[in-house]
Amino acid sequence: MTISATGESWPPARSQWLRYWSAVPAEQTEALAADIAGLCEVRDVTLPQNGLGLLKLPDSALNDLYFLGEVPVSHAHVEVTAPDGTRSEGGARLLDDRQSLARALAVLDATLAERLPKHEQALDLLNTGRAAILETRAERNAILATTRVDFSLLGDGSEDDDE
Amino acid sequence: MGYVAIKGGEKAIDGAADALEALRASGPVSGSEPLSLNAIEHQLRLLTSRIMSEGGLYHPQLAALAIKQMQGDTLEAGFALRAYRSTKPRLLETPPQDTGNMRLIRRISSAFKDIPGGQMLGPTHDYALRLMRFELAEESPEPFRKMASTFLKNAPEEALPDSFPKVLDALRSERLLPPKAEQRNPAFDITRDPLIFPVSRSAALATMARAETGSMLAIAYSNMRGYGDIHPTVAELRVGYLPVMLPHPVTGELTEAGEVLMTECEVIAMYEPEDTESAKDAAPEFTLGYGACFGHNETKAISMAILDRALQKGMRDGPENPSEDPEFVLMHIDGVDSMGFANHYKMPHYVTFQSDMDRLRSTREKYQARGETPQEETHES
Amino acid sequence: MNNPLTTEQHDSVWSPLYQQRAFRALMSAFSFPGRRQPLPLCSDATGPTCIAAVLCDNEVSLADPDQLIQPADIRRLGIREASLENAGFIIADGSRAPDFAPALGSLAEPEQGATIIVRVASLESTNDFPLMLEGPGIQDTQALAVSGLNRAWLAERARWNRNFPMGADLILVDDTQVVALPRTTRIRGGTN
Numbered sequence: 001m002t003i004s005a006t007g008e009s010w011p012p013a014r015s016q017w018l019r020y021w022s023a024v025p026a027e028q029t030e031a032l033a034a035d036i037a038g039l040c041e042v043r044d045v046t047l048p049q050n051g052l053g054l055l056k057l058p059d060s061a062l063n064d065l066y067f068l069g070e071v072p073v074s075h076a077h078v079e080v081t082a083p084d085g086t087r088s089e090g091g092a093r094l095l096d097d098r099q100s101l102a103r104a105l106a107v108l109d110a111t112l113a114e115r116l117p118k119h120e121q122a123l124d125l126l127n128t129g130r131a132a133i134l135e136t137r138a139e140r141n142a143i144l145a146t147t148r149v150d151f152s153l154l155g156d157g158s159e160d161d162d163e
Numbered sequence: 164m165g166y167v168a169i170k171g172g173e174k175a176i177d178g179a180a181d182a183l184e185a186l187r188a189s190g191p192v193s194g195s196e197p198l199s200l201n202a203i204e205h206q207l208r209l210l211t212s213r214i215m216s217e218g219g220l221y222h223p224q225l226a227a228l229a230i231k232q233m234q235g236d237t238l239e240a241g242f243a244l245r246a247y248r249s250t251k252p253r254l255l256e257t258p259p260q261d262t263g264n265m266r267l268i269r270r271i272s273s274a275f276k277d278i279p280g281g282q283m284l285g286p287t288h289d290y291a292l293r294l295m296r297f298e299l300a301e302e303s304p305e306p307f308r309k310m311a312s313t314f315l316k317n318a319p320e321e322a323l324p325d326s327f328p329k330v331l332d333a334l335r336s337e338r339l340l341p342p343k344a345e346q347r348n349p350a351f352d353i354t355r356d357p358l359i360f361p362v363s364r365s366a367a368l369a370t371m372a373r374a375e376t377g378s379m380l381a382i383a384y385s386n387m388r389g390y391g392d393i394h395p396t397v398a399e400l401r402v403g404y405l406p407v408m409l410p411h412p413v414t415g416e417l418t419e420a421g422e423v424l425m426t427e428c429e430v431i432a433m434y435e436p437e438d439t440e441s442a443k444d445a446a447p448e449f450t451l452g453y454g455a456c457f458g459h460n461e462t463k464a465i466s467m468a469i470l471d472r473a474l475q476k477g478m479r480d481g482p483e484n485p486s487e488d489p490e491f492v493l494m495h496i497d498g499v500d501s502m503g504f505a506n507h508y509k510m511p512h513y514v515t516f517q518s519d520m521d522r523l524r525s526t527r528e529k530y531q532a533r534g535e536t537p538q539e540e541t542h543e544s
Numbered sequence: 545m546n547n548p549l550t551t552e553q554h555d556s557v558w559s560p561l562y563q564q565r566a567f568r569a570l571m572s573a574f575s576f577p578g579r580r581q582p583l584p585l586c587s588d589a590t591g592p593t594c595i596a597a598v599l600c601d602n603e604v605s606l607a608d609p610d611q612l613i614q615p616a617d618i619r620r621l622g623i624r625e626a627s628l629e630n631a632g633f634i635i636a637d638g639s640r641a642p643d644f645a646p647a648l649g650s651l652a653e654p655e656q657g658a659t660i661i662v663r664v665a666s667l668e669s670t671n672d673f674p675l676m677l678e679g680p681g682i683q684d685t686q687a688l689a690v691s692g693l694n695r696a697w698l699a700e701r702a703r704w705n706r707n708f709p710m711g712a713d714l715i716l717v718d719d720t721q722v723v724a725l726p727r728t729t730r731i732r733g734g735t736n
Contacts, residue, residue: 015411019419046412046620047558051252052220055407056350058259059368060329061429061453061471063343065259065350066368069219069457071423073254077412091412093255095221095421106412113413137325139311140404142318143268147284151276252601 011123012130014113018092018105020129021122023136026101029125033104036111036118041081045089048099048106050074071095074102080110088114187234203227212424212458213237217498218244219354219373221423221457238375238502245499248354256350258417260407262427262455266325267403274334274396274431280327285402286459330399331429331451340431340449360490367474367493368467372456375498376463382496383466386473386486393469395430395452402426402459427455428464432472450475557589557597558620566598570715573724578677578686580667580721591717592635593617595661600633607631609644612663631658638664638716641696646704646712654709657727662714665692667721679729688723690716698731 012020021029036042053073058065076099077091090110092102112122188195204211204227214226218241225247229240269285272278284290334340351366353373358366371379386393404422411418430452452472454464470492477487485491495501554561565584573581586594592612600606605626606618612635618625628634628644636642649657669689675698677686693716704727705711711727725731 014414015416015418017418018411019406022421044558044620045616046622049252049254049622051254052248053255053257053409054253054350054352054354055221055423056257056259057262057455058347059453059455060262060331060427061451062341062364063345063347064364064368065347066365066372067256067350067352067354068369068372068423068425068455069216069221070248070354071221071257071407071421072251073409073420075254075412089413091414093409093412093418093420095407095423097222109413137266139315140266140268140325141321141323142315143285144283144323145319145321146314146317147269147286148321148323149276149282149284151282253603 011112011126014109017109017112017126018094020126020133021105021108022094022096023129023132024125026098026104028128029108030100030104032118032121032125033107035121036080036107036116039083039117040111042107043079043081044103045077045079045091046075048074048076048103050097050099050102053095072097074099076103076106078103078106078110080107080116082114082116086114086116088116183234198231200224200227200231203230209459210235210237212426212456212460213376213463214240214244215458216456216460216463217241217373217375218248220244220248238498241375242499242502255409257407257409260405262401262405262425263329264326265401265403265405265425265427266422267327267401269402270327270399271401272330272397272399274330274398278330278399279333280324283323326403327401329429334398334431334449338448340451358493361478362489362493364471364475364478367489368453368455368471370493371454371467371470371496374463374467374496375501376460376466378496378498378501379466379470380462382486382492383469383473386469386484390484391473391486392476392484393430393452393472394433395469395472396432397465397468398429398431398451400426400428400461400464402461424458425455426458426460426464427453428461428468429453430465430468430472553587555585555587557586557594562586562594563598566594569722570595570598570724573715573722574726575681576686577679577681577724577726577729578675578688580669580688580723583717583720583722589617590663591719591722592661592663595715595717595722596623596633596635597621599659604632605630606633606635608635610635610637610640612637632656634658634660636660636662638662638690638693638697641694642700648704648707648710648712651710654711657710658712660712660714662693662697662716664690664716664718666690667716667718667723674733676732677725677729678732679726681726682729690723701725701731 051073052070054067055069055071056065057068072095073093074096075093077089079087079089081087088110090106090108090113092105092109094102094105096102108122108125110116112119204223207230210230211223211226214229214237215221215223217237218226218229222244226240226244229243233239233243267283267285269287270280270283272282276282331340335343348363348365351363351369353366353369358370385391387395403425405425406419407421407423408417409420410416432450432452450472452468452470452475454467454469454471456463456467470486473484473486474489474492477483478489482488482491553559556562562584569581569583573579583591583594589597590612593614596606596613596617600621600623602622602624605624607626607628608618609628626632628646630647632647634644634646646658646660647656649655667690675688675690677688678684701712701714708727713727714725716723716725
């Protein structure tokens, strides 16, 4: 059993950043990325793209690999250069159509990785995103907790099943 | 063959499109707000699920749009989603994703009551009376808006993990199941490669994952009801959000790129020794079937699991029933294929039919020349 | 964003609008083999890069033995690199005799034949090296003058294309114009 999004150190590992920023409204991350681009030079290492990816799963009965279907994917890989010459590469791959969003998150990724100017705001947005994820998690937890089956045997004194 | 260029229908075709749009907006003025995609995506979430899996593309917003545009025709909506996907570039193939990490909202087993982690019914109609709830006919927006937050407030304050172990893994550790394949063949891409029989199980699973729910249910039902041998037990049925992990463009580390709502089902079928030729020398063990699809669609996942089990048997020992024949099953369950073929008969076939009539007339002339009267002549149309 | 390669700059090879216009030019070039088509004005790349940006993505493979495209640009396009024998697209310097065997496809899959993008010095009309072209898409004949194309290309091309429908298609490009020589085009001349 995994318990994610809680009880972890702060700031979280880089592999968690995209998940958190994706949970923030896109206007906020795109606005911050535009601010950063106003201070730093942003260069595309690969062209931002959007398209589809084949979702591959092993079937859990016999372990054969198969494709469940396709998912939208956008991709960006940038290099951000700060006014003091510090360079940092950042990237994002999202299950989303918006390559502009992928590019914005790639800029935030680069910024936070090397603590470039405005990385504090990027960190704040991580927190915002984490809160949103915890909220979603609480909604799902409520579904599970509400519908958990409490089995008991007939005749063991608990016939008055009040559920 | 058999087609001629004809003209004269252009105005009528434009008019047909306008008429279709007009009907979408007609009806009493009150309450005829245009449908919002959000409303379709959430209030008709099972319909959206169905379109995503039949369209083969996990895109709830576009699935909602397709439903709106096609005025609720599921086959046309799936078609629209397929057409859309065909215009997009293929950027990648994900690494294999582990459905053991699904963040569940529902998890049940009809094999054991005490599955590790427990059973959670989640959102289901299973135990509801199928009585009409007439109060929904005149639903006021205020309580509707509060429903979700009230539910959240009243939920027990119990923190549960968001992913759970698989029931099958417990059975497997008791050596009652066939072992998992160690060597894995590459997955078959049905969007690029044609099905040439015999096909791999990977191709069969992918074909069923985007098949039309009703078509698959019908063939699976034939197997359950008598034209087959399955007596399945649902080892586990789970609905939840699969985190999709993609390599980070810079670090290469697997990083969560988003979530996909999916339904997954494993069925166990009873071992029957006389059942199989190949199993005669092997130690008896249960047989398994696997089903999965985008979205929340339990009928489809269960039907697929039953058909997977039936097709495995057919691939191994030769089909004894239609549902065990890979070609029969896999070529007839696709909604876009079958709907397209059925509907193409509406298109003008003036020349082919002309030719049919010519042939019939000349055959009759030959009969009459021989002094015989064909029987059909008695009921002339 | 202050990105020098922004996709909003319409004379940038990386902008969708540029690529659509250049695709249009290529389509016209293939519709009229041997006829020069102007490429849209490009501020940040040379001819071979412009053609590759239009035709290549991560689904095709490219060989660039003479390094006519900057490695960073190949990465930016996400193109897979392959050996000359296997590449779907080849970028070559036309001044040098071709010394490779491109993929020609098979009878079942002639579309697997390579497309070779040949950089030449100039496609401007001159009197030297006049070629006479015939074939589908050409009414009667089409004249073509090329400077900076090693003559060995014509002999090799004829050899590659002798088993139609297998063969290779050529795109000649300088920095402002493009000419298509599909495998169906027959070429005479070029010897004086």
